[in-house]
Amino acid sequence: MAESAVELPTERTPGRPFDPPAELSDLSGRAPLTPLHFPDGHEGWLATGYTAVRRVLADPRFSNRGELQHSPFPEHAGMTAPPAQPGDFLKMDPPEHTRYRKLLAGKFTTRRMAQLTEQVDLIAAEHLDAMQRHGGPVDLVAAYALPIPAMVICELLGVPYADRERFQADAAQLLGPNTTPAGKYKAFEALSAYVRGLITAKRADPTDDVLSELTAGDLTVDELAAMGGLLLAAGLDTTANMIALGTFALLRHPDQWAALRTDPHLVGPAVEELMRYLTIVPTLARVALEDVELDGHLVKAGSTVVLAMAAANRDATKFPDPHTLDLRRDPAGHVGFGHGPHLCLGQQLARVEMRVALPALAARFPGLRLAVPADDVVLREGADIHGVTTLPVTW
Ligand code: HEM
Numbered sequence: 001m002a003e004s005a006v007e008l009p010t011e012r013t014p015g016r017p018f019d020p021p022a023e024l025s026d027l028s029g030r031a032p033l034t035p036l037h038f039p040d041g042h043e044g045w046l047a048t049g050y051t052a053v054r055r056v057l058a059d060p061r062f063s064n065r066g067e068l069q070h071s072p073f074p075e076h077a078g079m080t081a082p083p084a085q086p087g088d089f090l091k092m093d094p095p096e097h098t099r100y101r102k103l104l105a106g107k108f109t110t111r112r113m114a115q116l117t118e119q120v121d122l123i124a125a126e127h128l129d130a131m132q133r134h135g136g137p138v139d140l141v142a143a144y145a146l147p148i149p150a151m152v153i154c155e156l157l158g159v160p161y162a163d164r165e166r167f168q169a170d171a172a173q174l175l176g177p178n179t180t181p182a183g184k185y186k187a188f189e190a191l192s193a194y195v196r197g198l199i200t201a202k203r204a205d206p207t208d209d210v211l212s213e214l215t216a217g218d219l220t221v222d223e224l225a226a227m228g229g230l231l232l233a234a235g236l237d238t239t240a241n242m243i244a245l246g247t248f249a250l251l252r253h254p255d256q257w258a259a260l261r262t263d264p265h266l267v268g269p270a271v272e273e274l275m276r277y278l279t280i281v282p283t284l285a286r287v288a289l290e291d292v293e294l295d296g297h298l299v300k301a302g303s304t305v306v307l308a309m310a311a312a313n314r315d316a317t318k319f320p321d322p323h324t325l326d327l328r329r330d331p332a333g334h335v336g337f338g339h340g341p342h343l344c345l346g347q348q349l350a351r352v353e354m355r356v357a358l359p360a361l362a363a364r365f366p367g368l369r370l371a372v373p374a375d376d377v378v379l380r381e382g383a384d385i386h387g388v389t390t391l392p393v394t395w
Contacts, residue, residue, distance in 0.1 A: 003027075003030070003031040003034045003035065004035070005034070005035035005036060005037045005043065006023075006027070006034055006035070006036060006037065006046065007036070007037050007039075007072075008036060008046060008072040008073070008283075008306060009021040009022075009023035009024050010073070012379070014375075015375060017248070017374075017377070017379055018245075018248075018249050018252075018277060018278055018325070019314075019323060020279070020282060020308065020310035020311050020314060024048055024308050024310065024311040025048075025311055025314050025322075025323075027046070027048045027308075027311065028048035028049055028050075028308070028311040028312070028314065028315050028316075029315075029316060029317075031048070032047065032048055032049020032050075032051065032052040032295060032315075033045055033046070033047050033048075033049065033052045033294060033295040033297055034046045034048070036072065036306055038070045038071070038072055038077075038304065039071070039072070039073070039074040039076075039077035039078075040070055040071070040077045040078040042070040042303075042304060043303070044070060044072075044303045044304040044305060044306065045294075045297070045299055045303055045304075045305040045306070046072075046305070046306050046308060047305055047306070047307050047308065047312070048308040048311040048312065048315075049295070049311075049312065049315055049317075050312045050313075050315035050317065050318040050319075050335070051295075051317075051318075052294065052295050052312075053307045053308070053309065053312040053335060053339070054312075054335065054339050054340075055294060055295075056286050056294070056305050056307060057284070057286070057307065057335075057338065057339040057340035057342070058339060058340040058341075059292065059340075060093075060094065060341075061288060061289050061290050061292050062286035062287065062288055062289065062292070062305065063093045063286060063287045063288075063289050064090070064091055064092070064093060064097075064286055064342060065083065065084065065091055065092065065093060065287065066080075066081030066082075066083075066084065066091045066181070067080055067081055067082060067083045068287040068302075068304075069081070069285050069286075069287055069304050070304040071181075072283075072285070072304075072306045073178075075178055075180075076180060076181065079180055079181045079182070080181060081181040081184070081185070082181070082185055085188070085192070085222065085226045086220065086222055086223045086226060087100060087219070087222065087223035087224065087225065087226030087227040087230070088188065088226040088227070088229075088230055089101055089227070089230070090230055090234070090342065094341060097341060097342070098341070100223075100227060101341075101345065103214065103217065103219070104210075104214075104227075104231075104345060105345075107210050107213065108345055108346060108348060108349060109348070110348050113348040113349050113351070113352045114352065116152065116155075116156070116349070116352055117352050117355075117356060119152070119155060120148065120152055120352055120353055120356040120357070121356055121360070123147070123148055123151045123152065124144075124148060124356050124357050124360045124361075125360065127143060127144050127147055127148065128144070128360060128361065128364045128365075130143065131143050131144065131364075131365075132364070136371065136393065136394030136395050137371035137392050137393060137394040138392070138393060138394075139390045139391060139392055139393075140243075140244055140247060140390075140391040140392075140393045141240065141244045141388065141389065141390050141391055142390070144243065144357070144361065145240045145241070145243035145244035145247070145357070145391070146168075146236070146237075146240040148239070148240075148243065148353055148356075148357050149235055149236050149238075149239035149240050149243075149350075149353055150164055150168065150236055150240075152235075152349065152353055153231070153232060153235045153236060153349075155209075156209065156210055156349070157209055157210050157211050157228065157231060157232060158198070158202065158207050158208075158209025158210065158211045158212055159195075159198060159211070159228075159232060163194070166194055167191055167194050167232055167233075168236065170187045170188075170190040170191045170194075170233070171187075171191065171232060171233040171236045171237060172236075172237055173186075173187035174187040174188055174191070174233045175233065175237050175238075175384045175385050176237075176380075176384075188226075188229055188230075188233075191229035191232060191233055192222075192225040192226050192228070192229040193225070194229070195211070195224070195225045195228035195229050195232065196221060196222075196224075196225040198211060198228070199211065199215055199221055199224050199225060199228065200221075202215050203215050210231070211224070211228055214227065214228075231346075234344075234345075234346060235346045235349060235350065237385055237387070238280065238281070238346075238350065238385060239349075239350045239353050239354065240387070241280050241380070241385050241386065241387025241388070242274065242275070242278065242280055242350065242354055242387075243353070243354060243357045243358065244387060244388050244391045245278050245280060245386065245387045245388055246271075246274045246278065246354065246358055247358065247361065247368075247391065247393070248370070248374075248377060248388060248391055249274065249277065249278060249325060250274075250358070250362075251368065251369060251370055251393075252374060253325050256270075256325055256326075256327050257362060257368075259327055259328070260327060260358065260359060260362050261359070261362040261363060261366055264359070266327050266328065267355050267358070267359050268355065269327060269328065269329070269330065269331075270327040270358070271351060271354045271355055271358065272331045272332070272334060272336075273325065273326060273327050273329060273331050274325075274327075274354070274358075275331070275334055275336030275337070276313045276319065276331040276334035276336055277313070277325045277331075278336075278386065279309050279310035279313045279314075279334075279335075279336050279386070280336070280385050280386045280387055281309055281336070281338070281384065281385060281386075282308070282309055282310040282386050283306055283307060283308055283309060283310070284306075284307045284309055284338065285304055285305065285306050285307060286304075286305050286307065287302065287303065287304050287305070288300065288301050288302065288303045288305065289301060309335050309336070309338075310386070312335050313334050313335055313336060318333065319331060319334075337350075365393075365395040367395045368393055368394075368395045369393065369394060369395065370391075370392065370393060370394075371392035371393055371394040372392045377390075377391060377392075378390065
């Protein structure tokens, strides 16, 4: 029997900061693909089942162009995103998307990322030293979770870390709570403008980094600026929130925190399980470019399909006992980095950072604890990225 249409559930249950809204998990078991009412009157679809989500993400009949999408969030009702600027390939479809992505594929290899581990080790140790000198309580986001990805992406791209004030706020705005499509456009423009200035300098005097390598090709300055802006933004708040929210989750599961500290073999699986359990990119969206039969339903051309990534990663048909954080499970196939042609380009980099940052923190401060009651930790509500704005900790 066809389910009646729902509106997108966005409220998390109080006291359950790591779980997707309960209605989403409920739908995932009952109706993995459900008709969805959008606040602007559009009638589209909501995918909550693991298989349905992966099918949409892998199917070239679904587009990621922002200007075709209807927003499921009431505060953005009726607002449309402008078409992607040349170089901003996240919001493009193949073949344009493929052309840009190919230029970068060789620059984010597992091997190159592994070579960065030593630098990440040093960056983490420096920040742990500073925390120790300062003494608790400290805000883990500002003291540790954000500086690590910021320094690493600066290093990789060849962006001066000293300029961070100039790009961190725009990057945060781009993925931030309740930023409108127009606000995102403005933030992206500001980021690209910043990168444009760097490119001019790198063209004249190339250095050993990804932006310099890209400038050697035949991309225009506009394309380079947008690509650089996308790379700079994509890896900052994402990884920072995985480190901070991941720590919060571990501190709320002391047995798991202790396991991470004592069993070095657990680090790789632990990071994957945290990616599954937390799914900090909780929703994505795609638009059907033609009529598509999916899961026994007809998704008509032009329909927006909201993909509840957090529910897919808690789908009991794929992950037994899905609401339990269990660092010893094998969560292979989770969709925390997406799936299909837009699968996160920086995933190996993010893994290197998380695999260093989390165990180093646990080793340095085995007695780490929240400095406020858990219910007082402020979550990023309504954001493209789930996480915390601050995480007061002490030891
Ligand atoms: C734990 C941290 C991270 C998470 C959870 C994450 C998550 C994601 C997800 C879910 C997507 C797919 C978006 C879609 O299909 O619409 C994506 C794409 C992307 N990510 Fe990440 N990401 C992380 C870290 C990074 C880092 C460190 C970088 C480094 C630059 C990065 C760069 C990108 C880029 C460029 C794309 C677009 C890929 C494309 O369109 O082909 N990400 N990420």
